[in-house]
Amino acid sequence: MILRALLVLVATTAVAAAQTLDDLRQDLRQRLSDVKFAKALGTLAIASEELSLSSASFSFDDAEDTTLTTFTLPFQRTLDVFGAGAPAVHVEGVLGHACARQSSADVYDGTAPGLETSVTSDWSALSGLVGAGPAFALGERATFSPLLIGGLTHLENETDYGGPGAPFTAALADGIAFNWDATAWVAGAAAQLDWRHPFGELRLELLARYDVRWIGILQSDDPAQDFSTRAQIATLRADLTGPAGVNALSGAIDWRAFTAYRGFAEGDLFGNRSLFELGCALELTGARDLPLVDGAALHGSVFAGDGVRGWTVGVGLLF
Numbered sequence: 001m002i003l004r005a006l007l008v009l010v011a012t013t014a015v016a017a018a019q020t021l022d023d024l025r026q027d028l029r030q031r032l033s034d035v036k037f038a039k040a041l042g043t044l045a046i047a048s049e050e051l052s053l054s055s056a057s058f059s060f061d062d063a064e065d066t067t068l069t070t071f072t073l074p075f076q077r078t079l080d081v082f083g084a085g086a087p088a089v090h091v092e093g094v095l096g097h098a099c100a101r102q103s104s105a106d107v108y109d110g111t112a113p114g115l116e117t118s119v120t121s122d123w124s125a126l127s128g129l130v131g132a133g134p135a136f137a138l139g140e141r142a143t144f145s146p147l148l149i150g151g152l153t154h155l156e157n158e159t160d161y162g163g164p165g166a167p168f169t170a171a172l173a174d175g176i177a178f179n180w181d182a183t184a185w186v187a188g189a190a191a192q193l194d195w196r197h198p199f200g201e202l203r204l205e206l207l208a209r210y211d212v213r214w215i216g217i218l219q220s221d222d223p224a225q226d227f228s229t230r231a232q233i234a235t236l237r238a239d240l241t242g243p244a245g246v247n248a249l250s251g252a253i254d255w256r257a258f259t260a261y262r263g264f265a266e267g268d269l270f271g272n273r274s275l276f277e278l279g280c281a282l283e284l285t286g287a288r289d290l291p292l293v294d295g296a297a298l299h300g301s302v303f304a305g306d307g308v309r310g311w312t313v314g315v316g317l318l319f
Helices: 002-014 021-035 037-047 166-173
Strands: 057-060 067-079 088-104 118-138 142-162 180-199 202-220 228-248 251-266 274-285 295-305 308-318
Touching: 002 021, 002 088, 002 118, 002 166, 021 166, 037 088, 037 118, 037 142, 037 180, 037 202, 037 228, 088 142, 118 180, 142 166, 142 202, 251 295
Parallel strands: none
Antiparallel strands: 057 067, 057 308, 067 088, 088 118, 118 142, 142 180, 180 202, 202 228, 228 251, 251 274, 274 295, 295 308
Protein backbone atom coordinates (compact mmCIF):
# COMPACT_ATOMS: atom_id res chain seq x y z
CA MET A 1 0.00 0.00 0.00
CA ILE A 2 2.86 2.41 0.79
CA LEU A 3 4.67 1.57 -2.42
CA ARG A 4 1.56 1.72 -4.61
CA ALA A 5 0.75 5.26 -3.45
CA LEU A 6 4.32 6.36 -4.12
CA LEU A 7 4.42 4.81 -7.57
CA VAL A 8 1.33 6.71 -8.67
CA LEU A 9 2.82 10.01 -7.55
CA VAL A 10 6.25 9.34 -9.06
CA ALA A 11 4.69 8.27 -12.36
CA THR A 12 2.36 11.27 -12.67
CA THR A 13 5.22 13.62 -11.86
CA ALA A 14 7.61 12.07 -14.37
CA VAL A 15 5.19 12.22 -17.30
CA ALA A 16 4.19 15.83 -16.61
CA ALA A 17 4.94 18.61 -19.08
CA ALA A 18 8.63 19.14 -19.81
CA GLN A 19 10.45 20.63 -16.80
CA THR A 20 13.94 20.60 -15.37
CA LEU A 21 14.84 17.79 -12.99
CA ASP A 22 14.83 20.25 -10.09
CA ASP A 23 11.31 21.33 -11.03
CA LEU A 24 10.18 17.71 -11.19
CA ARG A 25 11.67 16.96 -7.77
CA GLN A 26 9.94 19.98 -6.29
CA ASP A 27 6.67 18.90 -7.87
CA LEU A 28 7.09 15.38 -6.42
CA ARG A 29 7.97 16.82 -3.02
CA GLN A 30 4.78 18.88 -3.03
CA ARG A 31 2.61 15.96 -4.13
CA LEU A 32 4.02 13.75 -1.39
CA SER A 33 3.57 16.45 1.24
CA ASP A 34 -0.05 16.98 0.17
CA VAL A 35 -0.98 13.31 0.62
CA LYS A 36 1.24 12.83 3.72
CA PHE A 37 2.40 9.46 2.40
CA ALA A 38 4.76 8.90 5.33
CA LYS A 39 1.78 8.55 7.70
CA ALA A 40 1.49 4.99 6.41
CA LEU A 41 4.86 4.29 8.01
CA GLY A 42 3.21 4.55 11.42
CA THR A 43 2.11 0.96 10.85
CA LEU A 44 5.77 -0.08 10.60
CA ALA A 45 6.62 1.65 13.88
CA ILE A 46 3.74 -0.16 15.61
CA ALA A 47 4.97 -3.52 14.25
CA SER A 48 8.45 -2.91 15.71
CA GLU A 49 7.07 -2.09 19.18
CA GLU A 50 5.12 -5.29 19.79
CA LEU A 51 4.59 -6.29 23.45
CA SER A 52 1.85 -8.95 23.31
CA LEU A 53 2.14 -10.83 20.00
CA SER A 54 5.10 -12.91 18.84
CA SER A 55 7.79 -11.79 16.41
CA ALA A 56 7.03 -13.34 13.03
CA SER A 57 7.23 -13.32 9.24
CA PHE A 58 4.10 -12.14 7.39
CA SER A 59 2.92 -12.24 3.77
CA PHE A 60 0.19 -9.89 2.49
CA ASP A 61 -2.11 -10.48 -0.47
CA ASP A 62 -1.63 -7.12 -2.17
CA ALA A 63 -0.38 -5.66 -5.44
CA GLU A 64 3.09 -4.96 -4.01
CA ASP A 65 3.78 -8.55 -2.81
CA THR A 66 4.42 -7.14 0.66
CA THR A 67 6.35 -9.25 3.15
CA LEU A 68 6.96 -8.15 6.76
CA THR A 69 9.47 -9.53 9.26
CA THR A 70 9.43 -8.45 12.91
CA PHE A 71 11.83 -9.15 15.77
CA THR A 72 11.15 -7.84 19.28
CA LEU A 73 12.63 -8.22 22.77
CA PRO A 74 9.77 -7.30 25.14
CA PHE A 75 10.05 -6.92 28.90
CA GLN A 76 7.15 -6.68 31.37
CA ARG A 77 7.23 -6.84 35.15
CA THR A 78 5.10 -5.75 38.12
CA LEU A 79 7.17 -4.44 41.05
CA ASP A 80 6.11 -3.96 44.67
CA VAL A 81 7.86 -0.62 45.08
CA PHE A 82 5.86 1.13 47.82
CA GLY A 83 5.11 -1.78 50.15
CA ALA A 84 1.93 -3.33 51.50
CA GLY A 85 -1.29 -1.42 50.96
CA ALA A 86 0.03 0.63 48.03
CA PRO A 87 -0.43 -0.18 44.34
CA ALA A 88 2.42 -2.02 42.66
CA VAL A 89 4.15 -0.53 39.62
CA HIS A 90 3.89 -2.13 36.19
CA VAL A 91 6.97 -1.54 34.02
CA GLU A 92 7.31 -2.60 30.39
CA GLY A 93 9.62 -2.02 27.48
CA VAL A 94 10.62 -3.35 24.09
CA LEU A 95 13.48 -3.17 21.63
CA GLY A 96 12.30 -4.12 18.17
CA HIS A 97 12.98 -4.16 14.47
CA ALA A 98 10.51 -4.49 11.59
CA CYS A 99 11.30 -4.69 7.89
CA ALA A 100 8.77 -4.67 5.05
CA ARG A 101 9.75 -5.50 1.46
CA GLN A 102 7.63 -4.40 -1.51
CA SER A 103 8.25 -4.59 -5.25
CA SER A 104 6.85 -3.46 -8.60
CA ALA A 105 7.72 -4.55 -12.14
CA ASP A 106 7.36 -0.99 -13.50
CA VAL A 107 7.05 2.27 -11.61
CA TYR A 108 5.20 3.83 -14.54
CA ASP A 109 2.93 0.87 -15.25
CA GLY A 110 3.56 1.21 -18.99
CA THR A 111 2.68 4.91 -19.19
CA ALA A 112 6.27 6.05 -19.92
CA PRO A 113 7.72 4.00 -22.83
CA GLY A 114 11.49 3.90 -22.64
CA LEU A 115 11.51 4.71 -18.91
CA GLU A 116 10.36 1.31 -17.64
CA THR A 117 11.75 0.94 -14.10
CA SER A 118 11.39 -1.94 -11.67
CA VAL A 119 11.80 -1.26 -7.96
CA THR A 120 12.42 -3.35 -4.85
CA SER A 121 11.89 -1.28 -1.72
CA ASP A 122 12.75 -2.16 1.89
CA TRP A 123 11.06 -0.14 4.66
CA SER A 124 12.54 -0.67 8.13
CA ALA A 125 11.90 0.57 11.66
CA LEU A 126 14.20 0.21 14.68
CA SER A 127 12.38 1.11 17.89
CA GLY A 128 12.76 1.45 21.63
CA LEU A 129 9.63 1.86 23.75
CA VAL A 130 9.08 2.10 27.53
CA GLY A 131 5.93 2.33 29.61
CA ALA A 132 5.01 2.46 33.29
CA GLY A 133 2.03 2.97 35.56
CA PRO A 134 0.36 1.81 38.79
CA ALA A 135 -0.99 -1.74 38.99
CA PHE A 136 -4.22 -1.78 41.01
CA ALA A 137 -5.30 -5.11 42.51
CA LEU A 138 -8.93 -5.98 41.72
CA GLY A 139 -9.58 -8.76 44.19
CA GLU A 140 -7.16 -11.65 44.45
CA ARG A 141 -6.80 -12.54 40.77
CA ALA A 142 -7.08 -9.39 38.64
CA THR A 143 -4.86 -6.35 38.10
CA PHE A 144 -5.66 -3.12 36.26
CA SER A 145 -2.82 -0.92 34.97
CA PRO A 146 -3.18 2.53 33.34
CA LEU A 147 0.10 3.24 31.54
CA LEU A 148 2.00 6.09 29.94
CA ILE A 149 4.24 5.15 27.00
CA GLY A 150 7.08 6.84 25.14
CA GLY A 151 9.84 5.95 22.73
CA LEU A 152 11.82 6.61 19.56
CA THR A 153 11.78 4.95 16.14
CA HIS A 154 14.36 5.17 13.35
CA LEU A 155 12.69 4.79 9.94
CA GLU A 156 14.65 4.00 6.79
CA ASN A 157 14.00 3.19 3.15
CA GLU A 158 16.40 1.39 0.82
CA THR A 159 15.28 1.02 -2.80
CA ASP A 160 16.97 -0.69 -5.76
CA TYR A 161 16.03 0.18 -9.36
CA GLY A 162 16.27 -1.80 -12.57
CA GLY A 163 15.43 -1.31 -16.23
CA PRO A 164 16.17 1.41 -18.80
CA GLY A 165 14.54 4.17 -16.73
CA ALA A 166 16.46 3.40 -13.53
CA PRO A 167 18.92 6.36 -13.70
CA PHE A 168 16.15 8.90 -14.31
CA THR A 169 13.86 7.45 -11.65
CA ALA A 170 16.66 7.42 -9.08
CA ALA A 171 17.54 11.06 -9.89
CA LEU A 172 13.87 12.03 -9.51
CA ALA A 173 12.84 10.07 -6.42
CA ASP A 174 15.93 9.46 -4.25
CA GLY A 175 15.94 11.39 -1.00
CA ILE A 176 12.27 12.33 -1.41
CA ALA A 177 10.22 9.18 -2.06
CA PHE A 178 12.95 6.54 -1.79
CA ASN A 179 16.35 6.03 -0.14
CA TRP A 180 15.94 8.22 2.93
CA ASP A 181 15.85 7.92 6.71
CA ALA A 182 14.07 9.72 9.55
CA THR A 183 13.66 9.64 13.33
CA ALA A 184 10.19 9.61 14.87
CA TRP A 185 8.88 10.11 18.41
CA VAL A 186 6.23 7.81 19.90
CA ALA A 187 3.94 8.76 22.80
CA GLY A 188 0.77 7.25 24.13
CA ALA A 189 -1.29 5.69 26.86
CA ALA A 190 -2.70 2.24 27.51
CA ALA A 191 -5.11 0.47 29.82
CA GLN A 192 -4.35 -3.18 30.64
CA LEU A 193 -6.42 -5.72 32.57
CA ASP A 194 -4.82 -9.02 33.69
CA TRP A 195 -6.73 -11.94 35.20
CA ARG A 196 -5.12 -15.15 36.49
CA HIS A 197 -6.72 -18.32 37.84
CA PRO A 198 -5.26 -21.73 38.82
CA PHE A 199 -7.03 -24.95 37.90
CA GLY A 200 -5.10 -27.57 39.81
CA GLU A 201 -1.72 -27.75 38.09
CA LEU A 202 -2.95 -25.59 35.21
CA ARG A 203 -2.83 -21.79 35.13
CA LEU A 204 -5.05 -19.61 32.97
CA GLU A 205 -4.15 -15.97 32.25
CA LEU A 206 -6.35 -13.57 30.31
CA LEU A 207 -5.19 -10.13 29.13
CA ALA A 208 -7.21 -7.27 27.65
CA ARG A 209 -5.43 -4.10 26.55
CA TYR A 210 -6.24 -0.90 24.68
CA ASP A 211 -3.48 1.39 23.34
CA VAL A 212 -3.59 4.90 21.89
CA ARG A 213 -0.30 5.96 20.31
CA TRP A 214 0.78 9.12 18.54
CA ILE A 215 3.75 9.07 16.16
CA GLY A 216 5.47 12.09 14.61
CA ILE A 217 8.70 13.00 12.89
CA LEU A 218 11.59 14.53 14.84
CA GLN A 219 14.10 14.61 11.96
CA SER A 220 13.87 13.68 8.28
CA ASP A 221 15.90 13.97 5.09
CA ASP A 222 13.19 15.97 3.32
CA PRO A 223 10.02 17.86 4.33
CA ALA A 224 7.98 15.45 2.21
CA GLN A 225 8.60 12.79 4.87
CA ASP A 226 7.23 14.82 7.79
CA PHE A 227 4.06 13.41 9.32
CA SER A 228 2.12 12.80 12.50
CA THR A 229 -0.47 10.07 12.95
CA ARG A 230 -2.43 8.19 15.61
CA ALA A 231 -3.22 4.52 16.11
CA GLN A 232 -5.75 2.88 18.43
CA ILE A 233 -5.14 -0.80 19.09
CA ALA A 234 -7.12 -3.43 21.01
CA THR A 235 -5.40 -6.65 22.13
CA LEU A 236 -6.89 -9.79 23.68
CA ARG A 237 -4.72 -12.72 24.77
CA ALA A 238 -5.28 -16.02 26.60
CA ASP A 239 -2.50 -18.30 27.95
CA LEU A 240 -2.94 -21.76 29.46
CA THR A 241 0.14 -23.18 31.20
CA GLY A 242 0.86 -26.54 32.82
CA PRO A 243 3.79 -28.73 33.89
CA ALA A 244 5.45 -30.91 31.29
CA GLY A 245 6.74 -33.25 34.01
CA VAL A 246 10.38 -32.76 33.00
CA ASN A 247 13.22 -30.92 34.77
CA ALA A 248 16.45 -29.53 33.29
CA LEU A 249 19.28 -27.23 34.44
CA SER A 250 17.80 -27.22 37.98
CA GLY A 251 14.55 -25.78 36.60
CA ALA A 252 11.10 -27.06 35.63
CA ILE A 253 9.78 -27.28 32.08
CA ASP A 254 6.22 -26.08 31.48
CA TRP A 255 4.08 -26.17 28.35
CA ARG A 256 2.06 -23.16 27.25
CA ALA A 257 -0.76 -22.84 24.72
CA PHE A 258 -1.86 -19.35 23.75
CA THR A 259 -4.09 -17.41 21.42
CA ALA A 260 -4.26 -13.67 20.74
CA TYR A 261 -6.29 -11.16 18.77
CA ARG A 262 -5.18 -7.73 17.53
CA GLY A 263 -7.70 -5.21 16.19
CA PHE A 264 -7.14 -1.66 14.93
CA ALA A 265 -9.86 0.83 15.81
CA GLU A 266 -7.67 3.45 14.07
CA GLY A 267 -4.74 2.67 11.79
CA ASP A 268 -3.88 -0.69 10.22
CA LEU A 269 -1.08 -3.15 9.46
CA PHE A 270 -0.43 -2.63 5.73
CA GLY A 271 -4.16 -2.45 5.10
CA ASN A 272 -5.06 -5.23 7.57
CA ARG A 273 -7.36 -4.26 10.48
CA SER A 274 -7.35 -7.51 12.48
CA LEU A 275 -4.96 -10.37 13.18
CA PHE A 276 -5.23 -13.68 15.05
CA GLU A 277 -2.37 -15.69 16.58
CA LEU A 278 -2.42 -19.32 17.75
CA GLY A 279 0.70 -20.86 19.28
CA CYS A 280 2.41 -23.09 21.83
CA ALA A 281 5.68 -23.12 23.76
CA LEU A 282 7.94 -25.10 26.06
CA GLU A 283 9.37 -22.95 28.87
CA LEU A 284 12.22 -23.66 31.26
CA THR A 285 11.70 -21.62 34.45
CA GLY A 286 13.64 -21.22 37.68
CA ALA A 287 16.89 -22.36 36.03
CA ARG A 288 19.60 -21.40 38.54
CA ASP A 289 22.28 -22.71 36.16
CA LEU A 290 21.48 -20.04 33.55
CA PRO A 291 23.28 -16.73 34.23
CA LEU A 292 21.35 -13.42 34.27
CA VAL A 293 18.02 -14.96 33.24
CA ASP A 294 15.23 -16.93 34.92
CA GLY A 295 14.77 -19.35 32.04
CA ALA A 296 14.32 -19.91 28.32
CA ALA A 297 11.49 -20.78 25.94
CA LEU A 298 11.00 -22.59 22.63
CA HIS A 299 7.87 -21.37 20.87
CA GLY A 300 5.99 -21.46 17.59
CA SER A 301 2.79 -19.88 16.30
CA VAL A 302 0.75 -19.10 13.20
CA PHE A 303 -1.10 -15.89 12.25
CA ALA A 304 -4.12 -15.24 10.07
CA GLY A 305 -6.05 -12.12 9.07
CA ASP A 306 -7.90 -10.57 6.16
CA GLY A 307 -5.32 -10.79 3.38
CA VAL A 308 -2.37 -11.63 5.63
CA ARG A 309 -0.80 -14.81 7.00
CA GLY A 310 2.29 -15.40 9.09
CA TRP A 311 4.31 -17.83 11.17
CA THR A 312 7.16 -17.97 13.63
CA VAL A 313 9.40 -20.52 15.35
CA GLY A 314 11.99 -19.30 17.82
CA VAL A 315 13.68 -19.31 21.20
CA GLY A 316 13.53 -16.64 23.87
CA LEU A 317 14.85 -15.71 27.30
CA LEU A 318 12.70 -15.27 30.41
CA PHE A 319 13.65 -12.49 32.84
